[in-house]
Amino acid sequence: MKPRVSLQDSALRSGNFSLRIDPVRSEDVGLYEAWVKYNTEVHSCHVELGVITVTLSPPNPVVEKELLLMSCNSSHQASLVETCWFHNEHPGHTSRTFCSLSGALSVLHPAMSDAGSWRCQLRYSDKEIISAIYDLQILGFDGPTNPVVYAAAGSAAD
Secondary structure: OOOOOOEHHHHHHHOOOEEEEEEOHHHOEEEEEEEEOOEEEEEEEEEEEEEEEEEEEEOEEEEOOOEEEEEEEOOOOEEEEEEEEEEEOOOOOOEEEEEEEEEEEEEEEEEEEOEEEEEEEEEEOOOOOEEEEEEEEEEEOOOOOOOOOOOOOOOOOO
């Protein structure tokens, strides 16, 4: 897994033997075990890593007005009950929410206003709720509704 895996050597002295994986890939799913020996004592811990994946079709960045399909899946083993997508969740702002039984969201004609933070939340039959945030980029024209610009002959126009 090198070079994606590291230990924080400076933290080891204070008892922190955390493993950092960056970036996480779907094949990293599984059970991880750590052993630390200090003098005559041996300490161990087990951590299970689950992965949630957000995919776009077509891939990011998305072109304005082209059909977009966003999918959300995780490695969790229980039955999926509901998937909800939340767009631009910020305190004081209006957020849009879309919920369905599958993990996919279709955006028929994406606009510049669809860009930004999307949170996918998966709810499972065992009451587990898993979520991930994805930053959607839209390529398009974000200008005036009437894109006519007048410029004097011989001058520059932007």
